[in-house]
Amino acid sequence: MAQQRTLARYLTEEQRNKGVITGDLKLLVDIVSRACQAISIAIGKGGLGGVLGEAGSDNVQGEAQKKLDVLSNDILLDANEWGGHLAAMASEEMDLPHLVPHRFPKGEYLLTFDPLDGSSNIDVNVSIGTIFSVLKCPDGADLSTPEAAEKAFLQPGTAQVAAGYAVYGPTTLLVLTVGDGVAVFTLDREQGQFILTQENVQIPADTKEFAINMSNQRFWEAPVQRYVAEMQAGKEGPLGKDYNMRWVASMVADVHRIMTRGGIFMYPMDSKLKDKGGKLRLMYEANPMAFLIEQAGGAATTGRQRILDIQPDNLHQRVPVILGSKNEVDRVTGYHTA
Numbered sequence: 543m544a545q546q547r548t549l550a551r552y553l554t555e556e557q558r559n560k561g562v563i564t565g566d567l568k569l570l571v572d573i574v575s576r577a578c579q580a581i582s583i584a585i586g587k588g589g590l591g592g593v594l595g596e597a598g599s600d601n602v603q604g605e606a607q608k609k610l611d612v613l614s615n616d617i618l619l620d621a622n623e624w625g626g627h628l629a630a631m632a633s634e635e636m637d638l639p640h641l642v643p644h645r646f647p648k649g650e651y652l653l654t655f656d657p658l659d660g661s662s663n664i665d666v667n668v669s670i671g672t673i674f675s676v677l678k679c680p681d682g683a684d685l686s687t688p689e690a691a692e693k694a695f696l697q698p699g700t701a702q703v704a705a706g707y708a709v710y711g712p713t714t715l716l717v718l719t720v721g722d723g724v725a726v727f728t729l730d731r732e733q734g735q736f737i738l739t740q741e742n743v744q745i746p747a748d749t750k751e752f753a754i755n756m757s758n759q760r761f762w763e764a765p766v767q768r769y770v771a772e773m774q775a776g777k778e779g780p781l782g783k784d785y786n787m788r789w790v791a792s793m794v795a796d797v798h799r800i801m802t803r804g805g806i807f808m809y810p811m812d813s814k815l816k817d818k819g820g821k822l823r824l825m826y827e828a829n830p831m832a833f834l835i836e837q838a839g840g841a842a843t844t845g846r847q848r849i850l851d852i853q854p855d856n857l858h859q860r861v862p863v864i865l866g867s868k869n870e871v872d873r874v875t876g877y878h879t880a
């Protein structure tokens with residue numbers, strides 16, 4: 543049987559053979575992967591683990607937190623505080639950055655994450671996931687207080703050195719880029735290891751499958767109205783082919799389907815979200831997913847600009863997201879800029 547390549551071996555080869563990553567970044571990704579294993583175990587217990595339902599608190603987005611949102615966030619914080627590889631962390635579930643406590647050494651990286659994306663699906667047993675992004679901490683960054691530390695995170699997505707997601711589905715997968723393509727690892731629960739099952743993922747440039755929450759149709763801007771109507775027109779319409787639709791309402795699950803067989807995912811600007819800037823968060827949803835999608839040959843825009851080029855204004859900034867098969871993303875982006 544061909545020798546299995548574990549995540550640790552993949553990261554070591556990226557470090558040693560290609561010089562793509564540092565030892566500290568290898569440690570960071572390995573630690574995050576182990577935190578995702580722990581989250582997978584907690585989720586897997588479901589009602590037996592007393593982890594379903596509401597936590598009785600709201601997050602910075604004003605969204606009711608699920609018990610697993612809080613537990614997943616705590617698992618990631620606890621796992622990453624002590625390693626000496628991180629300077630600070632930021633999360634969808636925390637208003638301000640979490641500084642590495644003084645009792646631990648600080649490292650050169652910043653970690654942002656959505657600890658449990660799609661948590662409205664937890665109680666109905668639909669796939670959910672963890673999304674993470676890694677940045678370098680700028681030299682001389684002011685990390686004296688959480689408030690001061692926010693500035694260090696406000697870097698465009700092109701500055702990311704790694705990004706990934708775990709999808710907790712029928713199997714638990716880790717999908718990762720360190721800037722050298724996209725690799726997929728499958729959790730072998732008996733070994734307690736992520737095993738490489740696919741590398742150099744390539745998203746088909748064309749697709750017949752789109753993902754959008756159709757209930758928002760009346761709020762969309764004209765370019766998205768036009769594009770979705772053209773897809774619904776099928777073979778007889780201007781796009782000359784019939785399309786299928788999927789909407790899991792877990793970004794991780796919808797993006798992983800696109801990673802696997804192509805497609806286009808849209809959470810576009812709509813009139814009820816205008817004052818918030820969009821639905822999805824830039825720093826720990828849109829940016830890591832955009833990095834992964836581009837590394838797999840896809841495209842990711844707001845409809846009007848490349849997501850990775852956005853200069854963030856604040857830690858919890860929201861943006862419209864259109865990503866996936868390049869030719870389709872280019873088409874609908876062209877409708878916005880025509």
Ligand code: P6P
Nearest residue numbers: 659660661662755791792793794
């Ligand atoms: P809606 C989950 O809450 C999330 O942030 C993404 O994972 C998902 O794509 C989107 O929101 C779903 O939004 O409006 O369809 O519930």
